[in-house]
Amino acid sequence: MSELLVTGGQVLRPDLTVERADVLVSQDSGDIVAVDEPGTLDGDDELDASDGLVIPGLVNAHTHVAMTLLRGLADDKPLDAWLQEDVWPVEAELTAEDIRAGAELGLVEMIRSGTTALSDMYFEVEEIADAVDQAGMRAVLGFTAVTVGKDDEAARSDLQESLDVARKLDGAADGRIRTTFQPHSLTTVGEEYLREYVPKALDDDRSIHLHANETRDEVTPIVDEHKQRPLAYADDIGLLDGDTYVAHGVHVDDSEIDLLAETGTGVAHCPASNMKLASGMAPVQDLLDAGVTVGIGTDGAASNNDLDMFDEMRDAAMIGKLAADDASAVDAGTVVEMATENGAALLGFDSGRIEVGANADLAVIDLDAPHLTPAHDLVSHLAYAVHGSDVRHTVCDGEVLMRDRTVEVFDEQAVRERASDHASALVERAGD
Numbered sequence: 001m002s003e004l005l006v007t008g009g010q011v012l013r014p015d016l017t018v019e020r021a022d023v024l025v026s027q028d029s030g031d032i033v034a035v036d037e038p039g040t041l042d043g044d045d046e047l048d049a050s051d052g053l054v055i056p057g058l059v060n061a062h063t064h065v066a067m068t069l070l071r072g073l074a075d076d077k078p079l080d081a082w083l084q085e086d087v088w089p090v091e092a093e094l095t096a097e098d099i100r101a102g103a104e105l106g107l108v109e110m111i112r113s114g115t116t117a118l119s120d121m122y123f124e125v126e127e128i129a130d131a132v133d134q135a136g137m138r139a140v141l142g143f144t145a146v147t148v149g150k151d152d153e154a155a156r157s158d159l160q161e162s163l164d165v166a167r168k169l170d171g172a173a174d175g176r177i178r179t180t181f182q183p184h185s186l187t188t189v190g191e192e193y194l195r196e197y198v199p200k201a202l203d204d205d206r207s208i209h210l211h212a213n214e215t216r217d218e219v220t221p222i223v224d225e226h227k228q229r230p231l232a233y234a235d236d237i238g239l240l241d242g243d244t245y246v247a248h249g250v251h252v253d254d255s256e257i258d259l260l261a262e263t264g265t266g267v268a269h270c271p272a273s274n275m276k277l278a279s280g281m282a283p284v285q286d287l288l289d290a291g292v293t294v295g296i297g298t299d300g301a302a303s304n305n306d307l308d309m310f311d312e313m314r315d316a317a318m319i320g321k322l323a324a325d326d327a328s329a330v331d332a333g334t335v336v337e338m339a340t341e342n343g344a345a346l347l348g349f350d351s352g353r354i355e356v357g358a359n360a361d362l363a364v365i366d367l368d369a370p371h372l373t374p375a376h377d378l379v380s381h382l383a384y385a386v387h388g389s390d391v392r393h394t395v396c397d398g399e400v401l402m403r404d405r406t407v408e409v410f411d412e413q414a415v416r417e418r419a420s421d422h423a424s425a426l427v428e429r430a431g432d
C-alpha cells in the first residue's frame with residue numbers, strides 16, 4: 001500500500017473555503033483518503049505544498065488536443081472561413097504519428113498548468129488514448145463524425161467509426177478513459193444520419209458530445225430549413241439526453257436554455273475561442289440560473305491559442321459579465337466551480353473536489369509570487385490572477401504527473417521537439 005501526502009499548504013474545499021490542511025491520497029485506489037490538520041497524517045511519499053494552495057485538478061471540458069500542431073497557423077478569421085480555408089486542408093494531411101505528437105504536446109501543456117482531465121473531439125483516437133494513458137490523466141475521448149461533402153458510404157463509415165471507437169476505448173487506461181459518440185455539429189452532419197445513428201449510440205448507453213449554436217451562421221440554416229431552433233431540432237432527433245453536453249452554446253435563446261435545463265443537457269463553454277473567432281457571447285449566467293451544468297473548455301489551441309484553464313476561467317468571468325451586462329454575473333467562485341466540479345460532472349468523473357472518497361486529482365499552486373500578493377481572497381486569485389505557470393505539482397489518480405515543475409510522465413524536451421518537427425513537415429505537405 002502506497003500513500004502520498006500533500007503537506008504544508010492551504011487547501012480549497014468543496015464549499016470554496018480555504019483551510020490549512022494536509023491531503024493524503026492512496027496510490028492504490030487513486031482516491032483521497034484523508035484531509036486533516038497539518039502534521040497529523042503520514043505518507044510513504046510527500047509533495048511539499050508550503051506557500052501553496054491545493055486545488056482540484058482542472059477539467060478542460062472541450063478541446064481538440066492534437067490541434068496544438070496548428071497553433072498560430074491561421075488566426076484572425078471567423079469560424080466558417082477558418083475551418084474551411086485553413087484548418088480542414090491541413091487536417092486532411094494529418095497522420096497518426098502527427099496526432100500522437102500533437103496530443104503529447106497538448107497533454108504536457110495541460111499538466112504544466114494544472115489540468116488533470118479533458119474532453120476531446122478528434123480522429124486517430126487510439127493515438128490520443130495512448131498519449132492520455134502515458135500522461136496518467138483522465139479523458140473523455142471520441143471520433144468526430146462529419147458528413148458534409150462526403151458520399152453516403154463515407155458518411156456512414158464516419159458515424160459507424162464514432163460508435164465503434166467509443167465502444168472500443170471506453171474504460172481504457174484502467175478506467176481513466178471514457179468515451180462519447182460525437183456528431184461534429186448540427187450543420188456538418190446530415191439529418192438522416194443523425195436520425196439513424198443517434199438511437200444506436202443511446203442503445204449503447206453512450207454519452208453524446210457535439211458542437212452546437214456556436215455561431216449565428218450555424219443557427220440560421222437550421223431555422224430556415226426546419227422552422228425550429230437548433231436545440232429544438234436536436235431534441236426532436238433525440239440528441240439531448242441527460243448525458244449529452246454541447247460545446248459552445250453561444251447563440252441560445254430562452255426556449256433553448258429551458259430545453260437544456262429540462263433535458264439535463266450540459267454546456268462546455270469556450271470563452272477564448274468564442275472571442276477569438278468573434279462567434280459571440282454565451283449567456284452563461286442565464287444558463288446557470290436555469291440550472292444547466294456549465295463547464296469550461298479551451299477548445300483547440302488553434303483558436304485560443306493555449307490550453308491554460310486559468311486563462312479560461314478569467315475569460316469566462318469577463319465575458320460572462322459583458323454578456324449579462326452585470327459585473328456581479330459569473331463571479332470568481334462560479335468560474336472555479338465550472339472549471340472543477342461542473343466539468344467533472346459533464347465528463348462523468350468523480351473528481352473536481354478535494355474531499356475524502358473523491359478521485360485524487362489535484363494541483364498545487366505556488367502562491368509565492370508578486371502577482372499573487374497580497375492574499376485577501378484565494379478564490380479571487382484562482383479566477384483572476386493565477387497563471388498556469390504558477391502550478392508547482394500536478395497529481396492525477398494519486399500519481400504525480402509533475403513534481404516541482406518537472407513533468408515526470410513525459411520527456412518534455414523530446415515531446416516539444418517531436419511536435420515542432422511534425423508541425424513543420426505537416427505545413428510543408430499541406431502547402432504542396
Ligand SMILES: N[C@@H](CCSC[C@H]1O[C@@H](n2cnc3c(=O)[nH]cnc32)[C@H](O)[C@@H]1O)C(=O)O
Pocket residue numbers: 064079083087088091121122123144145146158184211214273299300303
Ligand atoms: N472526422 C472529421 C474530423 C473532425 S475532428 C473535429 C473537428 O472540429 C474542428 N474544430 C476545432 N474547433 C472548432 C470549433 O470551434 N467549432 C467547430 N469545429 C471545430 C477541428 O478542426 C476538427 O476538424 C473529418 O473528417 O473532418
Ligand SMILES: [Zn+2]
Pocket residue numbers: 062063064121211247299300
Ligand atoms: Zn471545438
